[in-house]
Amino acid sequence: MQLKKKGSYKNLFSEHAKEVGIICITLIIAVAYGLFFYQQNVTEESIRNGLFVEQRERQLGSTKAMAQHIDSDLSLVASILQGLAGSSYLQQGELYGDRVDKLMRERFDQINNITRVDGLFIADKDDIITYNVVTEGQRSFVNIDTSFRDYVQETKKILGPVFSEGFQGIDGIYRIAITFPIINRDNGQYIGMVGVQMPTIDFFARYGNVYSIGSQYLAVLDRNAVQLIHPIKSFIGVSFFDNHTQEVTGHNIVLNNLIRTVMSGKPDSAIYEFRGVQRLTTGYPIFVEGKPEYFAFIITPTSEIYAHINDVLFNERLKMFTLVAGFTVAVVTLILFLIKWNNILDRRVKRRTKELEKSNEQLKVHDKMQKEFINIAAHELRTPIQPILSSSEVLLSKIKDSRHRELLNVVSRNANRLRRLAEDILDVSRIESHSLSLHREQFNINDIIEDVVQGYRNQIQVQNKVGSDTEILFTPKDDINLVEADKGRLAQVISNLLDNSLKFTKPTRGKGKIHIISEKKDNQVTVSIMDTGIGIDPEIFPKLFSRFASKSFSGTGLGLFISKSIIEEHGGKVWAQNNPNGGGATFSFTIPSSQQHLGLDDSGGDYNEK
Amino acid sequence: MALTIQEEITMKNKRILLVDDESDVTIVLTFALEDYGFEVESYNNPLVALSNFKPNYYDLAILDIKMPEMNGFELLREIRKEDENLRICFLTALTELRDHMSNINELNPAFVKDGIIRKPISNKDLLNDINRILSSSY
Numbered sequence: 001m002q003l004k005k006k007g008s009y010k011n012l013f014s015e016h017a018k019e020v021g022i023i024c025i026t027l028i029i030a031v032a033y034g035l036f037f038y039q040q041n042v043t044e045e046s047i048r049n050g051l052f053v054e055q056r057e058r059q060l061g062s063t064k065a066m067a068q069h070i071d072s073d074l075s076l077v078a079s080i081l082q083g084l085a086g087s088s089y090l091q092q093g094e095l096y097g098d099r100v101d102k103l104m105r106e107r108f109d110q111i112n113n114i115t116r117v118d119g120l121f122i123a124d125k126d127d128i129i130t131y132n133v134v135t136e137g138q139r140s141f142v143n144i145d146t147s148f149r150d151y152v153q154e155t156k157k158i159l160g161p162v163f164s165e166g167f168q169g170i171d172g173i174y175r176i177a178i179t180f181p182i183i184n185r186d187n188g189q190y191i192g193m194v195g196v197q198m199p200t201i202d203f204f205a206r207y208g209n210v211y212s213i214g215s216q217y218l219a220v221l222d223r224n225a226v227q228l229i230h231p232i233k234s235f236i237g238v239s240f241f242d243n244h245t246q247e248v249t250g251h252n253i254v255l256n257n258l259i260r261t262v263m264s265g266k267p268d269s270a271i272y273e274f275r276g277v278q279r280l281t282t283g284y285p286i287f288v289e290g291k292p293e294y295f296a297f298i299i300t301p302t303s304e305i306y307a308h309i310n311d312v313l314f315n316e317r318l319k320m321f322t323l324v325a326g327f328t329v330a331v332v333t334l335i336l337f338l339i340k341w342n343n344i345l346d347r348r349v350k351r352r353t354k355e356l357e358k359s360n361e362q363l364k365v366h367d368k369m370q371k372e373f374i375n376i377a378a379h380e381l382r383t384p385i386q387p388i389l390s391s392s393e394v395l396l397s398k399i400k401d402s403r404h405r406e407l408l409n410v411v412s413r414n415a416n417r418l419r420r421l422a423e424d425i426l427d428v429s430r431i432e433s434h435s436l437s438l439h440r441e442q443f444n445i446n447d448i449i450e451d452v453v454q455g456y457r458n459q460i461q462v463q464n465k466v467g468s469d470t471e472i473l474f475t476p477k478d479d480i481n482l483v484e485a486d487k488g489r490l491a492q493v494i495s496n497l498l499d500n501s502l503k504f505t506k507p508t509r510g511k512g513k514i515h516i517i518s519e520k521k522d523n524q525v526t527v528s529i530m531d532t533g534i535g536i537d538p539e540i541f542p543k544l545f546s547r548f549a550s551k552s553f554s555g556t557g558l559g560l561f562i563s564k565s566i567i568e569e570h571g572g573k574v575w576a577q578n579n580p581n582g583g584g585a586t587f588s589f590t591i592p593s594s595q596q597h598l599g600l601d602d603s604g605g606d607y608n609e610k
Numbered sequence: 611m612a613l614t615i616q617e618e619i620t621m622k623n624k625r626i627l628l629v630d631d632e633s634d635v636t637i638v639l640t641f642a643l644e645d646y647g648f649e650v651e652s653y654n655n656p657l658v659a660l661s662n663f664k665p666n667y668y669d670l671a672i673l674d675i676k677m678p679e680m681n682g683f684e685l686l687r688e689i690r691k692e693d694e695n696l697r698i699c700f701l702t703a704l705t706e707l708r709d710h711m712s713n714i715n716e717l718n719p720a721f722v723k724d725g726i727i728r729k730p731i732s733n734k735d736l737l738n739d740i741n742r743i744l745s746s747s748y
Binding site for chain 1: 632634637638639641642645676703704729730731732733734
């Protein structure tokens with residue numbers, strides 16, 4: 001079992017070519033899919049990254065938009081305060097009273113339409129609150145000295161609008177304040193200030209989620225990095241860089257750098273981990289009146305971002321999957337169809353092969369039957385001829401009366417004619433059914449020619465045959481011309497051709513002469529039989545070697561056809577031509593010559609008829 | 611036809627066994643061969659020939675091949691059982707002999723080669739063939 005024959009692998013392959021083919025195609029398709037999905041993965045990676053970058057940019061944009069929104073709201077409030085500060089009552093130093101109250105309440109409502117403020121106040125030049133409008137449930141803080149407030153001092157210092165840092169109100173609520181100084185237009189005297197204060201949580205809650213860090217939220221820092229608003233309440237009012245906050249954030253360098261960058265006036269983004277969750281933070285400075293007063297941050301858990309990305313990708317994937325599925329279905333259908341078609345063709349081939357085999361069998365049987373018929377016919381034709389010949393021969397030896405002898409000769413001659421006719425017809429039959437078998441051996445063709453010629457010479461002498469005054473001359477060019485051929489059949493050919501020559505040789509000038517030559521040329525032996533007869537009628541020429549040659553005196557007309565078939569079966573050629581010098585024709589044939597001088601090759605083939 | 615004296619002497623008292631299913635053949639060939647001086651014993655039925663067979667009696671057996679009761683080769687085998695030295699030749703109209711030979715090796719190759727005479731044949735040629743076989747050595 002170890003050693004397999006070299007050929008067996010090839011055989012195995014060709015036997016199962018169909019299966020191998022299908023496996024190959026499947027492999028190719030699998031590899032193609034593999035490459036495709038790999039490519040998709042690679043693409044998906046970059047898509048993911050791209051989408052992420054997109055999301056980050058978008059978030060940055062949102063932060064900017066938010067910052068600008070806050071800015072415009074704060075500016076709007078400041079401009080209302082400015083209007084108040086320029087109003088006639090306040091300008092004249094009327095800082096409380098009914099008239100002021102009415103005006104202030106109007107403005108309070110107006111401001112509250114923009115954003116939620118819970119206190120609108122006026123302070124005098126000594127920083128004492130002279131008037132305030134507060135929301136329900138709130139304590140009035142009239143008469144309270146506010147000079148301790150940084151923003152109050154700042155307002156008096158810069159004599160312009162102040163957007164304050166964050167501060168803790170007396171009631172504990174964390175706020176920012178916007179103030180505007182009241183300056184007498186005429187004499188430039190500082191009269192006091194007007195301001196609003198708003199809880200950071202109420203103010204900033206308008207812009208986003210300020211309650212929970214579970215989802216996207218916002219945080220805002222003031223100039224001192226104090227957190228004005230953050231979902232983690234303990235952060236509010238505490239500097240981001242304070243220990244408390246830093247401990248919670250884990251002193252995250254990335255985050256700290258981000259805060260510093262944004263606080264330097266540059267928008268930025270960063271990804272870091274906070275409270276065990278990866279987040280994307282984008283920060284944008286809030287420019288109010290051109291100055292970066294506050295800093296806004298949007299913080300998004302990246303899981304949210306990824307979820308979004310995954311949604312997008314999922315849709316893309318779904319599209320791709322549908323495409324691929326569709327393609328796969330098409331391919332599978334095609335393969336199935338091909339397999340089915342292959343099976344159909346297989347069956348057809350098998351059927352046709354069977355039909356052909358059957359038909360072939362029938363032909364073989366038919367052939368065999370034909371061969372048998374010919375053999376049986378041969379036997380049956382020859383059998384009765386024997387007693388006819390023998391009887392007439394015996395009688396001829398006994399009967400002396402010449403007339404009786406003449407009749408017996410008739411019987412004998414015609415029995416021979418019948419015999420020759422039978423043999424010719426049987427030969428033609430064999431030729432037609434391609435069952436003319438040759439028993440080849442190596443011999444000197446000159447010997448055979450000599451035998452046949454001698455036989456004819458004897459016959460001419462003894463039986464006074466036609467052409468008895470014809471001389472047969474045989475001059476071989478070489479002594480030995482070896483050929484590999486069927487002796488009997490070759491003798492038959494030579495006989496036939498000689499017969500032909502004798503028939504048509506009539507002495508035109510004296511004795512008729514038949515000259516036979518044999519010579520070796522190239523790898524063949526050429527035998528030529530020249531006669532001095534009347535030559536071949538050009539009309540007969542084309543039919544000379546066919547079955548339809550004209551019948552002659554003693555021949556069947558089949559002799560030349562049979563000779564041609566025999567010679568051609570040996571691989572040689574037969575032809576005839578009229579002699580150029582006029583007078584007679586030449587019949588020639590070639591037989592392939594044999595090279596080595598082997599012994600007689602008796603391969604024990606079938607014994608054939610002469 | 612006249613035989614030479616030499617021929618007559620050699621031919622006298624030579625006994626020939628002739629077996630052929632065609633009675634016409636046996637009638638005529640017996641005639642011809644007796645004319646040549648042979649003693650001829652002929653049969654149309656090989657079985658009868660076998661039952662009357664006398665070993666070491668004949669000089670030559672001439673057998674047809676295609677016979678209904680038994681073909682020539684089988685007959686030859688049966689004869690060989692009783693007479694090993696008898697010269698045997700076939701006289702047949704058959705061409706495809708192989709089809710009828712069960713085992714060519716059983717036959718003496720010399721006999722098979724020289725000993726097949728083709729029908730139809732002239733009496734004179736038959737005589738020549740017989741002489742050749744009778745005068746040949748094993």
